[in-house]
Amino acid sequence: MKTLLEIAGWVALVQGVGGVGNTLLGWWRWAHDLLIVHRLDVLAGYEAFASIALAVLGLALLGTAGTLKKDRAS
Numbered sequence: 596m597k598t599l600l601e602i603a604g605w606v607a608l609v610q611g612v613g614g615v616g617n618t619l620l621g622w623w624r625w626a627h628d629l630l631i632v633h634r635l636d637v638l639a640g641y642e643a644f645a646s647i648a649l650a651v652l653g654l655a656l657l658g659t660a661g662t663l664k665k666d667r668a669s
Contacts, residue, residue, distance in 0.1 A: 597663040604656030611650025618642040 614632040616622035627633055632642045632649065 597660050597665050600656050600660035600663070604653045604660055606653070607649050607656060608653030611646045611648070611653055614642060614646025614649065618646060 610631050613622075613626065614630045617624070617627060617630060617633070630646075632638050632645045635645075638645045
C-alpha cells in the first residue's frame with residue numbers, strides 16, 4: 596500500500612507542478628498534451644487551480660505514505 600501511495604503521490608505532484616508551470620509561465624509547451632489538466636475539457640479555464648489542487652493532493656499522498664510502515668513478508 597505504501598508503494599502505491601508513493602507512486603500516486605509522485606505522479607500527482609509532477610502533474611500538478613508541470614500544470615502550474617505550463618499554465619502560468621508557459622513552460623513545458625512540448626508536454627502540453629501529457630498534462631492531465633489540459634486533457635480534461637471540464638477544467639478549461641481552471642487549469643492553474645486544478646494543477647495546484649493536484650500538487651497538494653500529491654503532497655498529501657506522499658505524506659500519508661511516509662507515515663505507513665512497509666510490510667515485510669515473513
